[in-house]
Amino acid sequence: MKHLNEFLNLINKKSESKAQQSLMAVALQVREGDMKISDIENESFKLKVKEIVDGEMTNTQLRDFAETKTKDLPEKLEEIKTIQVKRKYREYDSISVGANAPVRHNILGFIAEKGQCTKDELIEFINSKNEESGSKTNANWIKRNSHYIKEFTKDGCVCCKLSKLGERVVKKTNLNENSKVTNTEIEIIQHYTNITSKVISDFIELNNINIDNLINYLQKGKLKDRVDVAMSIAGFAPSKQKQDFIKKFKNS
Numbered sequence: 001m002k003h004l005n006e007f008l009n010l011i012n013k014k015s016e017s018k019a020q021q022s023l024m025a026v027a028l029q030v031r032e033g034d035m036k037i038s039d040i041e042n043e044s045f046k047l048k049v050k051e052i053v054d055g056e057m058t059n060t061q062l063r064d065f066a067e068t069k070t071k072d073l074p075e076k077l078e079e080i081k082t083i084q085v086k087r088k089y090r091e092y093d094s095i096s097v098g099a100n101a102p103v104r105h106n107i108l109g110f111i112a113e114k115g116q117c118t119k120d121e122l123i124e125f126i127n128s129k130n131e132e133s134g135s136k137t138n139a140n141w142i143k144r145n146s147h148y149i150k151e152f153t154k155d156g157c158v159c160c161k162l163s164k165l166g167e168r169v170v171k172k173t174n175l176n177e178n179s180k181v182t183n184t185e186i187e188i189i190q191h192y193t194n195i196t197s198k199v200i201s202d203f204i205e206l207n208n209i210n211i212d213n214l215i216n217y218l219q220k221g222k223l224k225d226r227v228d229v230a231m232s233i234a235g236f237a238p239s240k241q242k243q244d245f246i247k248k249f250k251n252s
Helices: 002-010 018-033 045-051 059-067 101-114 119-133 140-145 163-181 183-193 197-207 211-220 223-234 239-251
Strands: 084-086 097-099 147-155 157-162
Touching: 018 045, 018 059, 059 183, 084 163, 084 197, 097 163, 101 119, 101 157, 101 163, 119 140, 119 157, 157 163, 183 211, 183 223, 197 223, 211 223, 211 239, 223 239
Parallel strands: none
Antiparallel strands: 084 097, 147 157
16 A cells, blocks of 8 residues: 555646646546637647547546646746766665756766876867857866866876766766657656656656657557556556566667
8 A cells, every 4th residue: 555655646636837737727628518629729739638638537637637726837847957877775865967067068078988088188178168169167177076077197197087977977968868858748648647747757867768669659558558657657567567668668
């Protein structure tokens, strides 16, 4: 019962944005006969409403979303702002970094491409990027972000290479570029699984999931398939089932 309650807490029962609340409210009106699909002028919005109306959500579930108070809701779901580079393990907390960090991305990418470089080469690269972009990054960036970069001496020169954390950040950032999930895609997956957007986005980013394949599977799958997907995303599927799921939908 404890695990069931934890799973139910991850199921989304309320709208998470004003746009989602509006969509659900219109779908409920159409379901209950207070409005016709043909009354909707925007074709994109009409298709979304029709998909919900023809879907498996009950009127009670639709009403929960439609009646969500919108005062403190954002206009739309926010894009992913962080990338988890290390999961929580026992007493050690998880580590996340900002997803949109072009300076960090360029500097760590330069080191990763070379394998290692002298500190002077790194500073020269930073200065060249400053000229291109008009930014004012200086050598202090290296000191402030020493957790990403490991300095060592070789042949009398101070050299730099990525730390273990730096390597993780580069790897996860590259994966994030390949599997970045949009608000619309989150809403589609949410529609079929009823899992909260944060849980969905974290799972996709962490496991490098092919979003197109997942959405296609949800749209064509049966109710049992969608429940299995929801359980895997929420972390309540058996270990083998979850691993098989990740393997099936992971970007190659």
